Amino acid sequence: DQQVKQNSPSLSVQEGRISILNCDYTNSMFDYFLWYKKYPAEGPTFLISISSIKDKNEDGRFTVFLNKSAKHLSLHIVPSQPGDSAVYFCAAYNAGNMLTFGGGTRLMVKP
Amino acid sequence: GAVVSQHPSWVICKSGTSVKIECRSLDFQATTMFWYRQFPKQSLMLMATSNEGSKATYEQGVEKDKFLINHASLTLSTLTVTSAHPEDSSFYICSAPSDRGQRGYTFGSGTRLTVV
Numbered sequence: 001d002q003q004v005k006q007n008s009p010s011l012s013v014q015e016g017r018i019s020i021l022n023c024d025y026t027n028s029m030f031d032y033f034l035w036y037k038k039y040p041a042e043g044p045t046f047l048i049s050i051s052s053i054k055d056k057n058e059d060g061r062f063t064v065f066l067n068k069s070a071k072h073l074s075l076h077i078v079p080s081q082p083g084d085s086a087v088y089f090c091a092a093y094n095a096g097n098m099l100t101f102g103g104g105t106r107l108m109v110k111p
Numbered sequence: 112g113a114v115v116s117q118h119p120s121w122v123i124c125k126s127g128t129s130v131k132i133e134c135r136s137l138d139f140q141a142t143t144m145f146w147y148r149q150f151p152k153q154s155l156m157l158m159a160t161s162n163e164g165s166k167a168t169y170e171q172g173v174e175k176d177k178f179l180i181n182h183a184s185l186t187l188s189t190l191t192v193t194s195a196h197p198e199d200s201s202f203y204i205c206s207a208p209s210d211r212g213q214r215g216y217t218f219g220s221g222t223r224l225t226v227v
Contacts, residue, residue: 034215043117043204043218044155089155091215099145099216103154 003027004092006102013109019077021105023090026071030092030100035064035075038087038104047088048075080109113139113209117219124195124226132190132222134205140185141207145216146178149202158203161188195226 005024013019021035031052036044050057050064050073057064063076077084090102114137124130134144144161159180160168167180177199179191192199202223209217 032215036218041120041202041221041223043115043206043221045218046215049215093215098160101155101157 002103003030004090004100004102006088006090006105008105009103010106010108013080013107015082015109015111016079019075019080019084019107019109021075021077021088021090021107023073023075023102024071025073025092027092027094027100028071029094032093033064033066033073034091034093034099035062036089036091036101038089044089077107080107082109082111085109113207113217115141115205115207115217115219117205117222119222120220121223122225124224126196126226127194129191129193130195130224132192132203132205132224134188134190134207134219136186136207136217139207139209141188142185144182144188144205144207146180146188146190147204147206149204149221155204158190163188192224195224197226200224200226 003026034049035047037047038044048059048062048064050066055066066073085108087104087106089104091099116135118133142163146158147155148158157170158173161180161182163182169175182188204221206216206218
């Protein structure tokens with residue numbers, strides 16, 4: 001049973017526009033969420049996180065929104081840049097301190 | 112910040128041979144490390160949890176005799192792919208919990224294994 005789902009395997013956006021990556025989860029015990037960015041042949045790198053007590057966290061061009069009632073989070077990138085092209089994974093922590101990853105969304109930002 | 116070093120970054124081996132992948136936490140101690148495998152369709156699959164000084168915990172469907180994990184110190188975990196076959200060709204990534212706050216897990220740079 002996939003507890004963290006990223007239903008869009010890929011997303012294509014024009015440079016300068018907004019990229020919105022979505023993530024849904026089923027486990028109500030998750031209390032901390034993270035987004036990771038991954039380039040080919042590299043390990044994932046941390047991008048931004050949000051605690052379940054918040055509904056928004058912003059860091060430069062990146063904003064993560066959390067809707068606990070809908071068990072949904074999203075990552076907004078604005079403006080999108082070609083260098084943002086990568087695979088993005090959302091991940092969630094539960095009380096056991098284990099990270100559960102979604103399947104990833106490949107973002108392509110076209111110049 | 113926390114750094115996890117993974118070696119080698121890529122390796123090609125013949126079928127039937129064994130390959131060892133190392134994962135080191137460079138500036139922090141990691142009592143737990145995680146080993147992932149990335150499949151062609153991009154998902155990260157947790158293979159096992161490596162525990163310092165004790166046996167690794169394997170996820171369902173992962174052969175513990177094929178993927179040997181050793182976590183002999185607080186800074187080193189190794190994954191050995193034994194009797195490798197072409198279907199073991201994949202991208203393997205290790206990670207360690209660094210900080211529950213901003214960073215979450217710190218990942219190694221990954222190892223591309225090709226079995227010919």
